[in-house]
Amino acid sequence: xxxxxxxxxxxxxxxxxxxxxxxxxxxxxxxxxxxxxxxxxxxxxxxxxxxxxxxxxxxxxxxxxxxxxxxxxxxxxxxxxxxxxxxxxxxxxxxxxxxxxxxxxxxxxxxxxxxxxxxxxxxxxxxxxxxxxxxxxxxxxxxxxxxxxxxxxxxxxxxxxxxxxxxxxxxxxxxxxxxxxxxxxxxxxxxxxxxxxxxxxxxxxxxxxxxxxxxxxxxxxxxxxxxxxxxxxxxxxxxxxxxxxxxxxxxxxxxxxxxxxxxxxxxxxxxxxxxxxxxxxxxxxxxxxxxxxxxxxxxxxxxxxxxxxxxxxxxxxxxxxxxxxxxxxxxxxxxx
Numbered sequence: 001x002x003x004x005x006x007x008x009x010x011x012x013x014x015x016x017x018x019x020x021x022x023x024x025x026x027x028x029x030x031x032x033x034x035x036x037x038x039x040x041x042x043x044x045x046x047x048x049x050x051x052x053x054x055x056x057x058x059x060x061x062x063x064x065x066x067x068x069x070x071x072x073x074x075x076x077x078x079x080x081x082x083x084x085x086x087x088x089x090x091x092x093x094x095x096x097x098x099x100x101x102x103x104x105x106x107x108x109x110x111x112x113x114x115x116x117x118x119x120x121x122x123x124x125x126x127x128x129x130x131x132x133x134x135x136x137x138x139x140x141x142x143x144x145x146x147x148x149x150x151x152x153x154x155x156x157x158x159x160x161x162x163x164x165x166x167x168x169x170x171x172x173x174x175x176x177x178x179x180x181x182x183x184x185x186x187x188x189x190x191x192x193x194x195x196x197x198x199x200x201x202x203x204x205x206x207x208x209x210x211x212x213x214x215x216x217x218x219x220x221x222x223x224x225x226x227x228x229x230x231x232x233x234x235x236x237x238x239x240x241x242x243x244x245x246x247x248x249x250x251x252x253x254x255x256x257x258x259x260x261x262x263x264x265x266x267x268x269x270x271x272x273x274x275x276x277x278x279x280x281x282x283x284x285x286x287x288x289x290x291x292x293x294x295x296x297x298x299x300x301x302x303x304x305x306x307x308x309x310x311x312x313x314x315x316x317x318x319x320x321x322x323x324x325x326x327x328x329x330x331x332x333x334x335x336x
């Protein structure tokens with residue numbers, strides 16, 4: 001194993017990608033292949049994020065996807081990275097993840113975020129109250145109590161769920177989540193793979209304000225980073241450009257197809273440059289180059305664990321990236 005001078009745990013954020021020219025079924029099939037390879041390579045965990053009304057993402061129902069992947073793997077931990085809690089009642093999420101934890105003991109985790117995971121129109125279609133995010137702090141507490149089986153005055157219990165103590169992580173892309181995770185004594189993960197600007201400040205604040213809890217005695221900080229690893233540096237760079245073109249779908253009208261040339265024109269515009277800025281933290285290159293980047297990124301961010309978003313559009317390239325990164329960096333350097 002390469003000694004990069006900085007020891008950190010390594011996990012995967014699988015965005016359940018549906019690249020242009022592929023189907024949702026293809027994307028979900030790739031999730032199984034990804035988790036099976038991640039398990040074989042020794043990654044800590046694989047997480048899935050809740051997104052809605054995005055033609056390029058197939059993980060709108062993380063609990064269902066986790067159940068499917070868990071049935072096709074044996075040991076790797078699986079979780080939401082995350083469930084957008086304002087979209088749901090805490091009891092419903094406690095029941096869903098309590099069921100998963102009962103079926104797959106010791107393998108299920110739950111990351112929760114405050115963002116909608118969708119646009120305003122989709123929020124209304126989900127019948128979400130636009131004020132739901134205002135109760136996020138209380139909802140996290142309620143969810144934690146439901147999974148712990150804390151007795152409530154109203155007699156409501158999560159069945160399954162109570163007593164499973166599914167590990168909960170607070171996710172964020174600003175200082176808000178960092179403060180909440182620190183105050184509640186919970187692990188914290190920063191979404192720097194698409195929101196890089198507040199990374200260092202958020203992790204520093206989390207560590208300085210952390211208050212130990214019964215579940216988490218020491219702060220555990222995580223940060224997400226895009227990764228494209230290939231035997232050939234030029235091939236990795238081409239995959240990075242292809243990944244940037246796929247992101248153009250986020251700003252063009254839904255259902256509108258575009259060529260690579262048109263995508264490059266969009267990326268050259270102010271909006272397109274904003275998309276590229278979202279990919280600021282990206283490890284792109286050969287195994288040695290990626291290993292060096294990740295070690296420096298872990299030092300820069302001050303985190304205990306890296307969550308790798310392997311970003312190549314083609315599933316074959318993502319699997320290569322997963323395997324090369326694990327074999328060269330060493331994916332089990334730290335275990336929480």
